[in-house]
Amino acid sequence: MIKLRGINRTFGRGDERTDALRGVDLDITEGEFLTVMGPSGCGKSTLLSVVGMLDSEWEGEYHLYDQAVHKLKPKHRIDLNRQYMGFVFQQYHLIDSVTVYENLEIPLSYRKIPSGERAKMVDAILERFQIADKKKQYPSSLSGGTQQLVGVARAVVANPKILLADEPTGNLHSAQAREIMELFQELNRGGTTIMQVTHSETNAAYGMRTVEMLDGGALKN
Ligand SMILES: Nc1ncnc2c1ncn2[C@@H]1O[C@H](COP(=O)(O)OP(=O)(O)OP(=O)(O)O)[C@@H](O)[C@H]1O
Numbered sequence: 557m558i559k560l561r562g563i564n565r566t567f568g569r570g571d572e573r574t575d576a577l578r579g580v581d582l583d584i585t586e587g588e589f590l591t592v593m594g595p596s597g598c599g600k601s602t603l604l605s606v607v608g609m610l611d612s613e614w615e616g617e618y619h620l621y622d623q624a625v626h627k628l629k630p631k632h633r634i635d636l637n638r639q640y641m642g643f644v645f646q647q648y649h650l651i652d653s654v655t656v657y658e659n660l661e662i663p664l665s666y667r668k669i670p671s672g673e674r675a676k677m678v679d680a681i682l683e684r685f686q687i688a689d690k691k692k693q694y695p696s697s698l699s700g701g702t703q704q705l706v707g708v709a710r711a712v713v714a715n716p717k718i719l720l721a722d723e724p725t726g727n728l729h730s731a732q733a734r735e736i737m738e739l740f741q742e743l744n745r746g747g748t749t750i751m752q753v754t755h756s757e758t759n760a761a762y763g764m765r766t767v768e769m770l771d772g773g774a775l776k777n
């Protein structure tokens with residue numbers, strides 16, 4: 557489903573240069589629940605951004621289904637992100653100028669879901685995460701943990717085929733973290749392909765396979 561070959565990503569130049577990804581190869585099979593682990597700064601978030609089509613400034617080959625992503629224009633890549641992917645950002649990246657409800661509605665608007673249907677889907681996920689009372693609030697008024705829950709809710713609300721999650725429980729207490737991992741497992745059993753980045757062995761245990769990243773690449777199973 558996803559095939560990466562020789563992916564390089566460099567930030568900056570000269571003395572400031574960082575080779576965040578160096579020749580990364582990775583295959584992800586449809587229906588897989590993959591975990592990526594590795595020390596801080598080894599390139600995990602950078603890799604997730606490449607897979608999630610949020611970054612276009614890399615070199616190498618990337619195939620998604622039958623599409624050669626490396627040959628597509630950035631705009632087309634964004635379309636693929638909107639069509640297939642849900643993304644949980646390490647730093648949440650909620651839109652502060654709109655309410656929790658509106659944040660969750662955005663991914664649905666990309667998929668041309670009628671507004672009545674959207675409202676039901678947003679309400680269902682807010683109920684599930686027990687944050688229905690936060691619906692009309694703005695993200696900046698919420699605790700870090702609640703913002704993280706909203707970030708996870710936004711990633712899953714539109715039932716994406718591929719869920720990419722960067723430290724999705726880093727700011728949650730253990731009971732909430734368990735609920736998120738159980739939700740991921742349920743989605744995975746329903747056919748969602750998942751790639752998660754985590755430092756937690758507990759979270760990794762929910763996945764089927766773990767790859768270790770070391771210093772910009774060297775993925776090993
Ligand atoms: N926008 C950027 N500009 C410059 N350097 C960057 C940028 N993003 C990442 N880097 C560098 O690339 C390397 C990999 O960063 P990345 O965020 O992918 O690591 P990570 O494995 O996700 O770390 P963590 O576990 O702390 O989240 C680091 O050296 C980082 O400083």
Ligand SMILES: [Mg+2]
Nearest residue numbers: 600601602646
């Ligand atoms: Mg990171």
